[in-house]
Amino acid sequence: MGMIDTIPAAPAARLRLPTLTATICVVATLIAAAFAMSNSYYLLLLTFAAIYVMAAMGLNVLSGYAGIISIAHGALICVGAYATAIATVQYGWSFWPAAGLAAAVGMGFSGLLGLPALRLSSWYFVLITIAFTLAVTAMLADLRWLTGGYGGIVGVPAPSLFGYRFSGVAVFWLVVAVSALLWWVIANLMNSRVGWALHAIREGAVTAQASGVSPARLRLFAFLFSGAVAGLAGAFYAVAKVVVTPEDFTFDFSIFFLFVVVLGGPARLSGPLLGVLAFFVLPELLGSLKEYRMIAYGVGLLAFSIFLPEGLAGAIASLQRRLMPERKAAAAVPTRAKPIEPIAGTPVTIDDVSKRFGGVKALDGVAMALPAGRIHAVVGPNGSGKTTLLNLISGFYPASSGSIRLGTTEIVGAAPSRIARLSVQRTFQTPKLLGDLSVIENTRFGGYAREAANGFELALRLPRARREAADLDGEAMQWLALVGLADRAHDQAALLPHGQQRLVEIARALIGRPQLLLLDEPAAGLSMGELERLATLIAEMRKLGITIVMVEHHIELVADIADTVTVLDQGRILAQGSAEEVFRSAEVVKAYTGGRS
Numbered sequence: 001m002g003m004i005d006t007i008p009a010a011p012a013a014r015l016r017l018p019t020l021t022a023t024i025c026v027v028a029t030l031i032a033a034a035f036a037m038s039n040s041y042y043l044l045l046l047t048f049a050a051i052y053v054m055a056a057m058g059l060n061v062l063s064g065y066a067g068i069i070s071i072a073h074g075a076l077i078c079v080g081a082y083a084t085a086i087a088t089v090q091y092g093w094s095f096w097p098a099a100g101l102a103a104a105v106g107m108g109f110s111g112l113l114g115l116p117a118l119r120l121s122s123w124y125f126v127l128i129t130i131a132f133t134l135a136v137t138a139m140l141a142d143l144r145w146l147t148g149g150y151g152g153i154v155g156v157p158a159p160s161l162f163g164y165r166f167s168g169v170a171v172f173w174l175v176v177a178v179s180a181l182l183w184w185v186i187a188n189l190m191n192s193r194v195g196w197a198l199h200a201i202r203e204g205a206v207t208a209q210a211s212g213v214s215p216a217r218l219r220l221f222a223f224l225f226s227g228a229v230a231g232l233a234g235a236f237y238a239v240a241k242v243v244v245t246p247e248d249f250t251f252d253f254s255i256f257f258l259f260v261v262v263l264g265g266p267a268r269l270s271g272p273l274l275g276v277l278a279f280f281v282l283p284e285l286l287g288s289l290k291e292y293r294m295i296a297y298g299v300g301l302l303a304f305s306i307f308l309p310e311g312l313a314g315a316i317a318s319l320q321r322r323l324m325p326e327r328k329a330a331a332a333v334p335t336r337a338k339p340i341e342p343i344a345g346t347p348v349t350i351d352d353v354s355k356r357f358g359g360v361k362a363l364d365g366v367a368m369a370l371p372a373g374r375i376h377a378v379v380g381p382n383g384s385g386k387t388t389l390l391n392l393i394s395g396f397y398p399a400s401s402g403s404i405r406l407g408t409t410e411i412v413g414a415a416p417s418r419i420a421r422l423s424v425q426r427t428f429q430t431p432k433l434l435g436d437l438s439v440i441e442n443t444r445f446g447g448y449a450r451e452a453a454n455g456f457e458l459a460l461r462l463p464r465a466r467r468e469a470a471d472l473d474g475e476a477m478q479w480l481a482l483v484g485l486a487d488r489a490h491d492q493a494a495l496l497p498h499g500q501q502r503l504v505e506i507a508r509a510l511i512g513r514p515q516l517l518l519l520d521e522p523a524a525g526l527s528m529g530e531l532e533r534l535a536t537l538i539a540e541m542r543k544l545g546i547t548i549v550m551v552e553h554h555i556e557l558v559a560d561i562a563d564t565v566t567v568l569d570q571g572r573i574l575a576q577g578s579a580e581e582v583f584r585s586a587e588v589v590k591a592y593t594g595g596r597s
């Protein structure tokens with residue numbers, strides 16, 4: 001009986017307690033609400049604060065989670081506010097359809113703005129967002145027939161619902177309720193494959209593509225989402241202000257949101273709330289500080305970049321880690337002991353493949369026919385082209401010439417994410433985990449292409465999204481148990497030693513149910529015990545039916561488990577055949593001992 005038939009049950013989930021950051025956010029919100037109730041000045045101030053939190057949460061998805069710096073957010077809020085004012089005042093719409101229009105217009109502009117970002121370097125993109133902000137302000141004055149010019153638009157009506165008209169305190173609570181709903185939606189998304197994919201893209205996209213994520217699609221999603229939220233925030237802004245004029249949307253209004261996200265804590269749920277409280281509400285309450293707000297931002301930025309690089313939310317989280325190290329967030333993971341179904345491995349045909357890097361011929365006329373469900377090892381001295389071969393098969397490098405087929409599908413020229421979606425998974429020579437995420441989240445990410453639930457279902461935690469998540473969580477625990485890391489499932493991935501990170505990469509690849517699995521030096525950095533486990537694990541994968549191509553320096557391991565071995569030397573095939581045949585060859589011995597004539 002193999003390991004896969006006797007999968008160990010996953011350990012029970014740990015209790016999940018509210019984090020220090022969440023506690024601070026709730027207490028701060030309650031205090032703010034109490035202030036808002038006390039007089040009309042505070043009420044207005046805190047209504048705007050709540051609108052800014054909403055807007056900043058949208059920007060956090062783009063600039064925090066996806067890592068795309070934009071200075072256009074204020075301009076998108078402006079577009080939303082004007083869309084609402086025009087629709088309600090000039091065309092007599094009621095608030096809710098106008099707010100829908102504002103979100104759609106914000107989303108549309110943001111999507112247009114995002115298109116060049118899919119191609120341009122981040123510097124050029126930042127310049128484009130600056131130009132967009134300036135253009136919007138200029139247009140507000142120029143398009144007088146639509147925007148009322150410098151006089152703006154007066155008399156934006158209050159929203160009403162089932163005959164109830166929101167005003168004063170009710171508007172404040174309405175904005176708080178919508179912001180809370182948005183918080184929940186963003187939390188759902190960021191704790192799903194969408195959030196992990198954004199994270200992976202922020203860290204350089206390789207991990208994302210290897211799991212089947214199309215970076216362009218995900219970036220576009222971040223633009224559309226943050227734009228829609230900005231537009232919606234604009235609608236509430238118009239209502240709270242009653243009058244919208246170009247003066248409201250100055251350049252520093254746009255920059256303000258970036259400050260809030262960066263100083264509050266990018267890519268953290270509570271960052272926008274903490275940022276708005278510390279850098280908008282507090283200076284306003286302290287009155288005299290208000291005049292020096294821009295200076296305070298500059299100094300704050302400098303101080304934070306040195307002392308609190310992860311912003312307020314990051315600082316609170318690390319304080320919690322220091323004070324209560326055992327209380328790491330632990331997601332509830334159901335135990336699941338479904339047997340893992342066999343996988344139909346794919347045969348691979350490599351025909352006369354070459355790869356040049358400038359003058360260097362990394363691969364030269366390589367040909368292999370790898371039958372399905374077998375273990376193929378690729379060995380050779382350093383620099384002989386082994387990793388390049390894996391990069392060609394997984395699409396990270398285009399071949400200079402030749403053909404690579406999975407079954408009958410030609411994959412030369414296909415994007416890595418498309419190849420991953422053809423059920424090709426890989427690990428990397430230097431493990432590429434998402435260091436901030438937990439081990440189980442990293443493992444789950446390998447199942448990205450298997451999840452059918454779309455962004456909408458994930459955002460609202462609809463039944464299919466929940467079912468799939470529970471299923472894949474359970475399966476991730478099974479694979480982690482198989483690689484011997486179930487007890488570290490909830491630890492931060494970056495804390496694991498290199499060898500164990502490699503094993504997590506294998507678990508991540510396996511949850512993708514690969515028909516072809518590419519392993520780049522899986523044995524490097526493993527202890528003796530881990531090495532034995534790896535050998536058994538690879539044999540089990542073979543039993544499941546997976547085709548495996550493994551680059552490995554550990555010759556005993558190769559001799560033990562590989563069905564066929566290819567020896568590369570200076571980009572050419574030196575020998576190919578069974579392990580026994582290959583390692584008996586005098587040429588191979590020479591290449592390895594450096595005694596080439």
Ligand SMILES: Nc1ncnc2c1ncn2[C@@H]1O[C@H](COP(=O)(O)OP(=O)(O)OP(=O)(O)O)[C@@H](O)[C@H]1O
Pocket residue numbers: 357360361362380381382383384385386387388389429
């Ligand atoms: N991105 C790149 N740009 C330029 N040259 C490259 C690139 N990747 C690999 N090479 C070159 O191609 C050759 C093969 O490199 P490759 O990394 O495939 O070797 P390897 O057999 O995997 O070596 P090792 O065992 O050290 O990992 C080397 O000469 C290397 O310098």
